[in-house]
Amino acid sequence: MADYIYTMEIRLTPDQMKGVNLVQEIARTAEITLYLTGGAIRDIISGYTIRDLDFTVQGNPLKLQKEFERAGAQIAGRDEDTRALFLVLPGNVRAEISMARTETYEKVGKPPLIAPSSIQEDLRRRDFTVNAMALSLNEGSRGLLLDPFNGVADIEAKLVRILHNYSFAEDPSRLIRATRFAARFHWPLEERTQQRYNAAKENNYIEHIARGAIGHEIAQLAHEDDPLNVIRVLEREDWLKVLHPRWSSAKVDANGLALLMKTRQQMVDLGYSVDPSAAVMHFLTARLSDKDISDLRRQIPRKDLVEAWRDIEDHAKELAKRLTGKEAATPSRTWNLLSSARPEMILFLAVTARQQTVAQKIKNFLTKWRDVQKKIPLLEMTELLITPQLPTYPKIAHDVFMLLLDGKLRSRTETLRFLKPFAPPPPPPPPPPRRGRAGKATAAGAQPAEAAESTAKGKRGKGKSETPAAPVSTAQAPSSSGAKTKPAAAKPEATAKPVVHAAKAGSKHSHAHKTASKSKAASKLTKKPARKKAKSRKR
Ligand code: CTP
Numbered sequence: 001m002a003d004y005i006y007t008m009e010i011r012l013t014p015d016q017m018k019g020v021n022l023v024q025e026i027a028r029t030a031e032i033t034l035y036l037t038g039g040a041i042r043d044i045i046s047g048y049t050i051r052d053l054d055f056t057v058q059g060n061p062l063k064l065q066k067e068f069e070r071a072g073a074q075i076a077g078r079d080e081d082t083r084a085l086f087l088v089l090p091g092n093v094r095a096e097i098s099m100a101r102t103e104t105y106e107k108v109g110k111p112p113l114i115a116p117s118s119i120q121e122d123l124r125r126r127d128f129t130v131n132a133m134a135l136s137l138n139e140g141s142r143g144l145l146l147d148p149f150n151g152v153a154d155i156e157a158k159l160v161r162i163l164h165n166y167s168f169a170e171d172p173s174r175l176i177r178a179t180r181f182a183a184r185f186h187w188p189l190e191e192r193t194q195q196r197y198n199a200a201k202e203n204n205y206i207e208h209i210a211r212g213a214i215g216h217e218i219a220q221l222a223h224e225d226d227p228l229n230v231i232r233v234l235e236r237e238d239w240l241k242v243l244h245p246r247w248s249s250a251k252v253d254a255n256g257l258a259l260l261m262k263t264r265q266q267m268v269d270l271g272y273s274v275d276p277s278a279a280v281m282h283f284l285t286a287r288l289s290d291k292d293i294s295d296l297r298r299q300i301p302r303k304d305l306v307e308a309w310r311d312i313e314d315h316a317k318e319l320a321k322r323l324t325g326k327e328a329a330t331p332s333r334t335w336n337l338l339s340s341a342r343p344e345m346i347l348f349l350a351v352t353a354r355q356q357t358v359a360q361k362i363k364n365f366l367t368k369w370r371d372v373q374k375k376i377p378l379l380e381m382t383e384l385l386i387t388p389q390l391p392t393y394p395k396i397a398h399d400v401f402m403l404l405l406d407g408k409l410r411s412r413t414e415t416l417r418f419l420k421p422f423a424p425p426p427p428p429p430p431p432p433p434r435r436g437r438a439g440k441a442t443a444a445g446a447q448p449a450e451a452a453e454s455t456a457k458g459k460r461g462k463g464k465s466e467t468p469a470a471p472v473s474t475a476q477a478p479s480s481s482g483a484k485t486k487p488a489a490a491k492p493e494a495t496a497k498p499v500v501h502a503a504k505a506g507s508k509h510s511h512a513h514k515t516a517s518k519s520k521a522a523s524k525l526t527k528k529p530a531r532k533k534a535k536s537r538k539r
Contacts (some may be wrong), residue, residue, distance in 0.1 A: 004044070004135050005143040008036070011044045015091025015273065016053060022089060023055055023097065024137045026067045033058040035100075035119050035134035035146070042130045046155045048185065051223045052094035056122055056134060061085045061097040076304035079212070081114060086302050092275055094223075101125065105170040109208035112170070119146060127174045128181070129154045129161045154190070161190040168200035173213035175200055176239045180217070183233035184224060206242055215299030218243050222277035222305060227284055228257055246292050253286035259351045266366060267347060274343040278308035279351070308344070315342075316349045320358045323349075328361060331369060332402035338365045372404050377415055384423040396422050 009017060020036065027034035038054035055061075062083050065075060076094075077086035083099040100122035103112035119134050126132040129149040136144040145152075154161050160181050168174050178189055178197060189197055200206075221243075224230045232249050234240040240247050260283060264276045285293050297306045319341055328334040338346055338361070346362060353359040376397060381387070386396055400409065400418060409415045 002145075003143065004145050008044050008135065011047070012050060013091075013093075013273070015089075015093050016050060018091060019053055019089035019093040019095055020137070022071055022073075023053075023095065026064055026071065027055075027057060027137070028139070030059075030064055030067065032061075032064070033119070034137045036137055037098075037119075037123075037134045038126070038131050041133045041135055041145075042151070042155065044135075045133075045152060046130075046185075049225065052096065053089075055095065055097045055137075056100050056119060057097060058100045058116075058119060060099055060116075064097070074304065076302045079301060081111075081212075086304075088304055092273060103170075105166075108169055108205070111210055120148065123148055124163065126163065127167065127171070127177055129163060130159075130181075132163060158185070158187040159190040160185075160187050160193060162193045162196060165192075165196060168196055168205055171213070172200065172205040172207075172209045173217055175206055175237075176209075176217050176234065176242065179234055179237045179239055180220065180224075180230055183230045184226070201237075206239070209242060211299065212301065214243055215301050218296055219300045219302055219305055221284060222280045222309075224280075226261075227280050228252060228254055231284060244288075244292060244296055246288060247285070247296075251285060251287040253283045256286065256351055257283040260347065263347055263350045263366075267343060270366065270370070272343045274347050276344070276347060277305055278312045278344065279348045281305070281309045282312055282348070312344075312348055313352075315345055316352060319345050319349055320353060320355060323358045323361050324355065331364070331405040334361050335365065335369060335402070335405055338362065369405060373401060375404050375412075375415070376400055377412060377419070380416055381419060384419060385426070386419060386422055386424070390424060392422065 008020070012020065024034060035056045036053065037056040040050055040053050042048075043050040057064075060083050062078060062080075062085060065078075065085060068085070068087055069075060072090045073095075074088040075085065076088050078084070079086075082101060085097045087095045087097065089095050100117050100119050102115050102117040102121050103125040104115070105112045123132045123134060123146060129151045131151070132147075132149045133151045134146040136142055136146070149161075149163055160178055162168065162174070162178075168178075175197060178193070181187065182189060188194075221227050221230060228249070231240060231252060234243070235249050240249075257280070260276060260279050264274060267274050285296060288296070297310065300306050322328060322337060323334065326333075328337050346365070349358065350362045350366065353362060381397075386393065390396070396419070400415060403409045403418065404415065409418055
């Protein structure tokens, strides 16, 4: 039997998985039965991108709103009729929690009668077999897949199939949905579904589409990976004008959209979690009038999308202004500014910036400046014991990166000279092994030689420490750098390479630090053996 919990865990992003756990915890505390349903299950099983999380509860999810808010979720909307809660969970995870329900259609064109139901009944009111599955997230049955219409088999056969003959008549928005899924997945309609689809089209069932369903379908376009393709297919099938009479593929800024999707992929590859939906809507409707755009927005149930879409240009202008001001006067400042900006704004501005300086700064941020990170001498930093275990490591790494970005560390030698004072003191040497009498004698005999070597090293260090020190010429070098200067004298072979290298290149400052600390550490090492030496002479 397939392990769907395992499949879910490996297919969801870490943030989506945290979202599942959070919803599960809230439902468990409220003693409400919870299922992951619809598109999320379809995408988990089929291997496609999981765009959002659809949950269904046996109970009223609107009652859980406070709990979700307390857990850091944003409420993006509510549907009082279906008692659905639209959420943005922490980590920008889109989710919808609906009440398990039956929908009874008494008359064509009239909204259905809605009543609370069990999950089994709820699955029967759904659009396609591949969307009519539920995964239990409840103690005792967690991982059990409810698949009453053989959705898994249709995923394997790559078919879009309605659950019954009246499906399109009951909910004509399914005509649009069938087209959208067929375009997205390249899954054809199953033969009988196609016949019913054709008949529904001929009989103009679409006239009876619910207003709410139109808004829902408009918003769904914002989350497509290839929205222009979907728009074109919808147009060919005559459904686009249902969403808005003046919408057509000619109203789309195809170049802008293509560049947006390309830049989005680039950002995803860099590790950004970026939601392009508002920008997608901007380009899909680029050549529609303001009034038509307002009409479209008014119908969308998720207000978070509407607001983000409405404000995207103003927010981008603000960021562009900051990018031309003092805040972005140097590459390091620009880096910090863009690092704290919302990825969605960087994405949008990357595609729409008119000023050359703004476009170039974003381009550098996404490409050239990343390569500067490769100049951070990680190997030598490890040798200097500047590793992520150090509490100060993030700051040191950040500072060196900033200096490299601004061209203040122009060579490896200069970089090492900057880094060296941050090297932590070496760990204390391990205690000497316990030995028997004979062993002690041998060890005592060996010690003077070791001590002599250490003393010699200490002397060498002392001599060099007389070299005058010069400050490192970097404005951003932390003031504590001198205090932390304790090179690893007990592990000279580890530090020798970069340290000597830096000294040779004329780093008076680092040289002074190195030699002073080295001599201190070396004299520490020589103290103990020297006493032992005296004792053994007495004997
Ligand atoms: N649903 C339905 N009929 C509709 C709309 C939705 O049966 N007219 C059901 C389907 O089970 C669907 C689920 O509600 O899977 C969630 O709807 P929605 O988020 O619109 O669709 P997804 O399948 O999640 O599709 P997408 O991948 O586009 O988000």
